[in-house]
Amino acid sequence: MGEFFDPYGIPTANTAAGTTTTTSFLPLTTAWSAPSICTTVFLGGDWWNINDPQYGLWVDPGVLCLPPAATTWWDQTWASNSLTTWSLGPVVCPQAYSTVMTSMQDTSTFIACCPSQYEFLGVSPRGSVGQCQSSVTPGQTVTVVTLLAGATVWVTITSVLTTTSHINGIPVNGWNFAALTTPSTTSTSTTAPSATSTSTTAPSATSTSTTAPSQTSASATSSSITPASQTNQSSTGTSDAVQPHSNSQRNFEIGIGVAVGAVAMAVVGFGMWYFLRKASRRQNRPHDSPPHLAINAFDRSPYKPRRSYVDKSLPVQEIHGSVGAHELEEPPWARELSSEERVYEMDGYRRWGE
Numbered sequence: 001m002g003e004f005f006d007p008y009g010i011p012t013a014n015t016a017a018g019t020t021t022t023t024s025f026l027p028l029t030t031a032w033s034a035p036s037i038c039t040t041v042f043l044g045g046d047w048w049n050i051n052d053p054q055y056g057l058w059v060d061p062g063v064l065c066l067p068p069a070a071t072t073w074w075d076q077t078w079a080s081n082s083l084t085t086w087s088l089g090p091v092v093c094p095q096a097y098s099t100v101m102t103s104m105q106d107t108s109t110f111i112a113c114c115p116s117q118y119e120f121l122g123v124s125p126r127g128s129v130g131q132c133q134s135s136v137t138p139g140q141t142v143t144v145v146t147l148l149a150g151a152t153v154w155v156t157i158t159s160v161l162t163t164t165s166h167i168n169g170i171p172v173n174g175w176n177f178a179a180l181t182t183p184s185t186t187s188t189s190t191t192a193p194s195a196t197s198t199s200t201t202a203p204s205a206t207s208t209s210t211t212a213p214s215q216t217s218a219s220a221t222s223s224s225i226t227p228a229s230q231t232n233q234s235s236t237g238t239s240d241a242v243q244p245h246s247n248s249q250r251n252f253e254i255g256i257g258v259a260v261g262a263v264a265m266a267v268v269g270f271g272m273w274y275f276l277r278k279a280s281r282r283q284n285r286p287h288d289s290p291p292h293l294a295i296n297a298f299d300r301s302p303y304k305p306r307r308s309y310v311d312k313s314l315p316v317q318e319i320h321g322s323v324g325a326h327e328l329e330e331p332p333w334a335r336e337l338s339s340e341e342r343v344y345e346m347d348g349y350r351r352w353g354e
Contacts, residue, residue: 025089026069028174032094038065039096039115041156042144042167049129051115051170059145059154067094070172077127091174100132107178115169123173132169138162 034051042048043055053071056063066074073086093099093113100120101112114120114132124131136142142165143158 021083021085023085023087025087025175026073028067028069028088028091028172030067031092032067032070034065034094034096035063037063040143042142043146044144045146047129047168048142048144048165049168049170053170055145058147066170066172070094073126073174074170075127088172088174090176091172094172097172109176111174111176113172118169124171126173129168129170131171131173134167134169136161136165136167138164 038051038055041055042050043052043059051065053064053066053074055065056071057075064071069088073088076086089108091111091113093111096116097113098116099111100114101110101123103110112120112123112131115134118132118134121131121133138161140161141158142161143156145154145156147154
């Protein structure tokens with residue numbers, strides 16, 4: 001009976017003679033700090049150990065060289081209860097210890113710890129030394145607590161070594177397991193806007209979607225989208241779906257609106273300028289009155305017009321040669337010059353309108 005030792009696997013139960021041993025795990029989750037006497041005083045006779053839990057059991061009950069869980073694990077070889085096997089897990093190496101080996105077994109990890117600066121010689125069963133070892137050389141002074149032959153009291157001996165001796169460090173071995181958590185399912189439902197479709201024959205029906213769970217490590221989260229109302233459509237029916245505008249389409253529509261507004265403002269401004277300009281020209285235009293001519297050149301003629309019209313916009317001209325008959329424009333009355341009258345020639349220095 002007892003535990004089959006498997007340094008690279010989880011302890012297994014042994015069944016014999018109708019009895020079954022149960023493996024229980026003792027947690028060791030903090031780095032234990034041992035008193036200095038556990039490393040400066042060696043325990044043993046033919047073999048010397050440091051950090052031996054039996055120092056607190058046999059020599060000084062007030063001294064704990066290993067944490068209580070590791071002490072129970074190490075001393076179970078001498079325990080009377082053989083139906084329970086103790087293992088450490090989860091485990092953290094004590095202070096002044098180092099992790100010397102790790103081994104994966106399925107989702108669990110086996111960890112072996114030795115005192116720092118001690119050589120790792122391979123995994124040993126709990127309660128057996130030889131996994132972690134160091135040595136002392138001749139000339140060193142050592143203090144050993146031992147039980148002499150035939151004695152019932154432990155004695156302390158201090159001596160100087162004359163030969164090389166080996167020191168065993170008590171190991172701490174255990175397991176770290178993958179997190180065992182119960183998967184929790186969180187359902188999140190989102191209500192979509194109602195979609196209305198036109199149909200001539202089929203009545204409206206409400207449909208629901210199924211939930212597709214999505215697992216992430218220890219917890220799974222599922223989400224479902226349930227339409228508020230969805231009307232089935234016939235083969236001849238059409239469905240109008242409102243799709244949200246994308247940012248690019250919205251920017252394009254904004255640009256079109258700005259351009260149309262700018263063009264409209266330009267057209268209105270041009271129209272106002274055109275009508276104001278036309279009105280200004282109409283105000284500055286001269287009245288439609290007959291031109292005022294000055295025919296003062298005929299001051300030596302017996303036939304002088306009774307009215308003179310002055311039009312200063314006409315160019316200055318000289319008349320050469322004979323003058324024929326003319327009709328006066330814009331009469332209040334018209335006169336015709338007789339061809340029998342004497343023709344007068346205008347002097348060159350005379351100008352119209354003078």
